[in-house]
Amino acid sequence: MTSPTHTTDSIAQPFASTIPCAAMIFPPLFQFAGAWRHPGNRTDWLRTSFWTDLGRQLEADGYDMLFVPDAMAMARGHDGTTDAVISVGAKGGIYLDPITVMSTVAAVTTQLRLGCTLSTSFVPAYDIARRIATLHQLSGGRAAWNIVTSVYDYEAQNMGLPRLEPKADRYRKADRVTQEVLELWQSFPDEALWMDTETGRFADPTRIQPTGDGVGPLTLPGDVEGYRPMLLQAGASPTGLDFAARWADATFMVAANGAQAQQVRADLRARAAQAGRDPNTITTLMGVQPIVAETQTAAENKLQELQDLIEPAESWQDLATLFRADPNDWALDDSAADFLAAQRGATGAEGFENIVAEIVQDGASTVGELAVLGAIAQFKPLLVGTAESVAQQMLDLVDHGATDGFMIMGTVVPDSFSDFAPVIRLLNEATKSPGAPSVEPQNSLAR
Numbered sequence: 001m002t003s004p005t006h007t008t009d010s011i012a013q014p015f016a017s018t019i020p021c022a023a024m025i026f027p028p029l030f031q032f033a034g035a036w037r038h039p040g041n042r043t044d045w046l047r048t049s050f051w052t053d054l055g056r057q058l059e060a061d062g063y064d065m066l067f068v069p070d071a072m073a074m075a076r077g078h079d080g081t082t083d084a085v086i087s088v089g090a091k092g093g094i095y096l097d098p099i100t101v102m103s104t105v106a107a108v109t110t111q112l113r114l115g116c117t118l119s120t121s122f123v124p125a126y127d128i129a130r131r132i133a134t135l136h137q138l139s140g141g142r143a144a145w146n147i148v149t150s151v152y153d154y155e156a157q158n159m160g161l162p163r164l165e166p167k168a169d170r171y172r173k174a175d176r177v178t179q180e181v182l183e184l185w186q187s188f189p190d191e192a193l194w195m196d197t198e199t200g201r202f203a204d205p206t207r208i209q210p211t212g213d214g215v216g217p218l219t220l221p222g223d224v225e226g227y228r229p230m231l232l233q234a235g236a237s238p239t240g241l242d243f244a245a246r247w248a249d250a251t252f253m254v255a256a257n258g259a260q261a262q263q264v265r266a267d268l269r270a271r272a273a274q275a276g277r278d279p280n281t282i283t284t285l286m287g288v289q290p291i292v293a294e295t296q297t298a299a300e301n302k303l304q305e306l307q308d309l310i311e312p313a314e315s316w317q318d319l320a321t322l323f324r325a326d327p328n329d330w331a332l333d334d335s336a337a338d339f340l341a342a343q344r345g346a347t348g349a350e351g352f353e354n355i356v357a358e359i360v361q362d363g364a365s366t367v368g369e370l371a372v373l374g375a376i377a378q379f380k381p382l383l384v385g386t387a388e389s390v391a392q393q394m395l396d397l398v399d400h401g402a403t404d405g406f407m408i409m410g411t412v413v414p415d416s417f418s419d420f421a422p423v424i425r426l427l428n429e430a431t432k433s434p435g436a437p438s439v440e441p442q443n444s445l446a447r
């Protein structure tokens, strides 16, 4: 395919932190299968107060972004039903409309970036551009759009389509839609809105015009003081990385460990350079699950307590659902490598399956072990220790080129996010003190 070229030189406002930390909020699990049963966990995520309290807290704790994933359907098991997922509250059982949720958070915060997932496979460019621009204006310039192409046919069916298009076609469409969204944001620049009471001129019609394709103009400005919404991306196949290399200001990067993250990030940066972009304009946010406490022993005890809430049989059910396998076809002590080989490609997300492969190679030998690792952290690296030790682990990851920033997964919400707050302070101190910044400042998101 011929790569589309950027017809826009619009820019997003860089992250304020040198090592940005985003918080991913994904009820009912928050990436930990025991979450909604944990006595300390808030379960009122269907109510505004959950999101507004959380937004205020994340902002006070110094997080750079609140991020919510989305899908257009409840997840289904191998039998095509939602029964297994919804009966235990597994991943993909609950999704709220991200824009509505983020509007509530926008009202009570001033700094926090608001990352919303919208799929280019279902939502027309004009609708995406307008919804994200509205959030951008309401929040004073803090919207971020997570560009996804969706994963399952049953999502397409909920959206009135017979099935999802093949991945290559979905990414081609994503290129087109993203280009249109950027052009639409520029079809009504903020500075063209004069509202000049002296002259009676509301806006400059010469600057507010349809795009080259005759779409638009947008019904509101697409930027705030020259900064458009940030573009996020989360796909990880070669095609997905090429897409990120072309468009993303930041990527939600998944890896089983630092070495794998290093490879993914290097690959992404090489692809960006090949596409004619400065790789430093892309910030990778590596998914991690921190367990932070006053002492190392206390952190390990906390992890153990969390692990005790995991039901191996239930975890196996969840893993089978994720890989669209019949749970009855496998026993908990069957080989994890055999399971992965048999189910390769079933999740529809190549990058995610690469993590699982790495974990199997690292020693998860049985299906049961793999299931528990999935249940505790959705296969993301666990960073367990004091704030100092977790901060050091993260600085090491950045130092070794594994990532630029982090996507923080919580276990018990909101406490695991507040437990992590001292780490953010330490990361900020480390990157500000003159002797310490072995990490390169990467917050030049502008392109």
Ligand SMILES: Cc1cc2nc3c(=O)[nH]c(=O)nc-3n(C[C@H](O)[C@H](O)[C@H](O)COP(=O)(O)O)c2cc1C
Pocket: 068, 069, 070, 071, 117, 119, 147, 148, 149, 150, 151, 167, 234, 235, 236, 237, 238, 239, 240, 241, 252, 253, 254, 348, 349, 350, 351, 352
């Ligand atoms: C870490 C990660 C997070 C994702 N989050 C979402 C999401 O919230 N909603 C969605 O529809 N797809 C999501 N996806 C799916 C991707 O957008 C993409 O459609 C899918 O992974 C297939 O592309 P890939 O093989 O390039 O990863 C995510 C993928 C990854 C790897």
